[in-house]
Amino acid sequence: MSNPSMNRSSNALTPVGGASAALTLRDPWALVPSLGNLDAYISAVNRLPLLTQEEEGALARRLRADGDLRAAGQLVLSHLRLVVSISRQYLGYGLPQGDLIQEGNVGLMKAVKRFDPDQGVRLVSYAMHWIKAEIHEYILKNWRMVKVATTKAQRKLFFNLRSMKQSLKSDAVDADTHRATLTQREVDDVASTLNVKREDVLEMETRLSGGDVALEPQDDGGEESYAPIAYLADSRHEPTQVLESQHRDWLAGDGISRALEVLDARSRRIVEERWLKVNDDNSGGKTLHELAADYGVSAERIRQIEAAAMKKMRKALAEVAAA
Known part of the structure; x- marks a missing residue:
């Protein structure tokens, strides 16, 4: 005697549901819009027909025995509303519901692939674990840039601590x-x-209470904008900074020595006395007038000699750099 809820005329299993069921048989995904807003998707999956336990078992056996993807599609379609329902439980994490549903659908498909109808458990009960597991993984990866939960205990705390805190606060009667x-x-x-x-509870409480800080400025405040990117970067090991530092060190050492070698004795002594030596009172080198008195010439003449010496030194340094 044939089952009135089954239609085997086309060698396929069709859930009861009139036109929707027939459409699902021809194209299992036809009722789920590929484009549109989230409300349209939720409305569509809520119109998809449900399966009886007998239909569900027959489809699951076809999938396990023959790898029938159409059977898998019907099992997935009939439980899409379950994913939508579960996703609503995780809206408080600030992530788009559409993304939560998408990840939950991945978990549903994994559950359908592994479902054994002979275990006496309905797919709706078996799939809940897989759907939640995928959503949990997505939340942990995307809730913050820095992971807040990695161990099993931390995951348990992450998904339970906030609701438990609210319950504890609602039970409090003090001021x-x-x-x-x-x-x-x-x-x-x-x-x-x-x-x-206890240490895990305290650590997770600290992690959840801390906010995220944007590395880049989030406004157009110009010079007033100041974000961690301005002071977290260590430029000491940045390649161009390293090269510039090495060049400055060379100029302060070997570069100056080579440049002084191209000067005559008087010009070299003037440069050294003016810029490379420090007086006993740490007031810097000699002045033009002091050197003018030493050499018995005018301060203007000392300035001219100094300028010519500096020009020769810059030319010598340029030649070394170009070599």
Whole structure:
């Protein structure tokens, strides 16, 4: 005796649902819009027909035995509304619901691939774990640039601590109900409930309470804009900075020595006395008038000799750099 909820005329299994079911048979994804807004998608998946337990089991067996992708498509389609429902539980993390649904659909497809109908469990119960696992992974990767949860205990805290804090605060009767941090007793309660260490609770509380800071300026304030990118970068090892530093060191050492070699004795002594020596009172080198008195000439003559010497030194340094 044939099952009235099944149609085998085309050697395929068709869920009950009238025109929607027939359309699903011909093209399992026809009812799900490829473009449009999120509301249109949610409305479409809510119109998709559900499967009975017998239909679900038959489709799953066809998938496992023959690798029938049409059967897999019907199993996925009939549970898309489950993904939408689960995604609503994670809207508080500030991530787009469309992205949450997309990741949940990946988990649903993984569940369909591994589902064994002979275990006596409905796909809706089996798929919930896979859907949540994919959404959890997506949230942990995208909630912040820096990961806030890596170990199993940290993941458990990440997805439970905020809701538990709200519950603890709502139960509080003292005047300090709106405090932001947990008390020692509340930390102990959370650790005991989730079976984690007190230190893990405190660490996750600190991570969740800290905000993100943009590396780049977020406004057009011009010179007033100041972001971490301005002071976090270490330019000491930047290649151009390294080369410039090496060049300055060379100029201060070997470069000056080579440049002085092209000068005559008087010009060299004038440059050294003016720029390379320091007086006992740390007031710098000799003045033009002091050197003029030493050489018995005018200060203007000393300035001319100094200018000519500097010109020769710059030319010598340029030739070395070009070599």
